[in-house]
């Protein structure tokens with residue numbers, strides 16, 4: 509199937525309130541352009557340098573989402589254009605994003621990554637840490653970032669029950685954190701669900717899914 513067909517097929521199944529992030533990591537510009545020409549405007553990458561390079565080659569109206577783990581010293585490379593950073597998992601990183609956003613006179617939207625998986629390999633903060641950060645004085649001083657939601661990744665497993673429980677944990681966390689509404693925190697987005705589990709994620713309350721291989725095909729990391 510072509511990228512265009514995959515995309516149209518996927519979009520026809522999505523409820524109106526769900527935003528699709530097309531995860532284009534490792535894929536060539538020609539693939540991204542095929543999705544672009546089929547109407548897709550939001551693309552997700554997990555490496556900052558790769559996103560910077562693709563940003564230069566793609567049309568200006570693309571919205572770039574950083575979905576991977578963010579190293580503090582690389583924030584400056586994407587601060588001019590990134591539209592949403594999904595993987596924010598500590599206050600120091602928020603401060604750095606704030607500092608770099610200020611240089612460009614922008615406000616950068618962020619999601620707090622919550623650790624919902626049982627694996628050690630997944631990044632993210634606990635629900636309590638997230639709550640603490642959002643209510644801290646240090647956070648309230650950050651005028652160039654805005655926390656607009658949460659993001660989570662389920663355990664890599666075939667056990668759909670476990671995945672469902674982890675998605676429900678993220679939804680509950682979101683509902684609890686939503687009580688905090690400050691000038692730089694307005695929670696609206698729950699980013700959860702990928703190619704293998706986005707339908708379940710939507711059933712559990714997701715309104716932003718990050719889908720790669722179902723649109724662009726399997727990734728071949730050995731070529732990188």
Ligand SMILES: *Cc1c(COP(=O)(O)O)cnc(C)c1O
Nearest residue numbers: 531554575702703718719720721
């Ligand atoms: C790669 C990636 C995805 C997309 O995964 P697929 O299984 O190809 O849909 C989603 N979220 C994150 C954080 C990723 O790194």
